[in-house]
């Protein structure tokens with residue numbers, strides 16, 4: 001799979017497999033995704049939505065089949081207490097920096113590895129601005145990045161103004177941003193432009209689930225016909241061509257193949273502009 005390169009020189013596979021909401025099927029689906037061709041896995045140390053330990057089980061099984069951990073890109077997240085239930089992977093009353101370190105160590109244990117490729121703050125503590133806890137988390141993540149135990153750090157569910165504040169004041173700017181991507185907001189254009197300014201890789205999720213009216217539209221169906229592909233493939237290819245790194249979480253073997261099979265066509269600049277404004 002082709003890769004995109006972060007500003008600190010790390011290659012990330014250009015399509016990522018997401019492991020949310022897979023529950024007990026997580027291990028089996030991660031194995032299927034990797035044997036189907038995905039080489040980047042996204043998870044989180046947050047039992048409400050993810051089974052990180054089952055991702056780790058899949059990694060052990062894949063290693064036995066000759067696919068070692070270092071051939072894969074592993075990304076996981078620190079989820080603050082307000083995004084967790086009672087099953088926090090850290091002491092919820094410990095100082096925030098200890099929570100981050102405990103969560104990180106627990107992720108390494110779950111994933112049977114001694115380093116991460118990418119460690120992400122699941123979301124700022126508040127929707128507006130960055131507070132003391134956000135900065136304590138970020139400083140701790142910077143330390144982990146400086147130590148080499150994670151190759152990069154990133155932030156998710158972030159607004160354009162929060163990202164500007166982070167980039168202005170952080171010692172290490174995020175290498176990646178992971179956001180829900182609504183076509184109605186020109187596919188999160190403000191945050192994407194912000195990422196471009198700072199050389200940050202933008203990862204988009206909910207490209208399909210948040211934009212059903214777009215991939216079902218006659219305009220996108222016509223493009224699918226023109227390129228002898230599906231309308232979902234048009235959306236993923238569009239995402240890659242505008243510099244986005246898409247995520248998919250499909251649980252279907254055929255869909256995995258289809259989602260990966262998007263390199264054989266390229267949309268024209270006019271078609272890209274048309275899709276960008278389709279729902280605005």
Ligand SMILES: NC(=O)c1ccc[n+]([C@@H]2O[C@H](COP(=O)([O-])OP(=O)(O)OC[C@H]3O[C@@H](n4cnc5c(N)ncnc54)[C@H](OP(=O)(O)O)[C@@H]3O)[C@@H](O)[C@H]2O)c1
Pocket residue numbers: 017018019020021042043122156157178204205206207208209232247248249250251252254255256258259
């Ligand atoms: N940072 C965050 O807060 C956050 C939040 C949400 C998600 N995420 C990450 O993003 C990942 C992806 O989440 P998502 O919301 O984008 O996707 P998702 O929940 O996996 O939804 C994708 C949907 O698209 C369908 N689909 C995919 N390929 C298809 C194809 N070729 N044909 C027909 N249907 C297809 C899937 O159905 P089938 O299963 O039937 O294919 C599924 O219903 C998650 O697993 C997680 O890792 C992060």
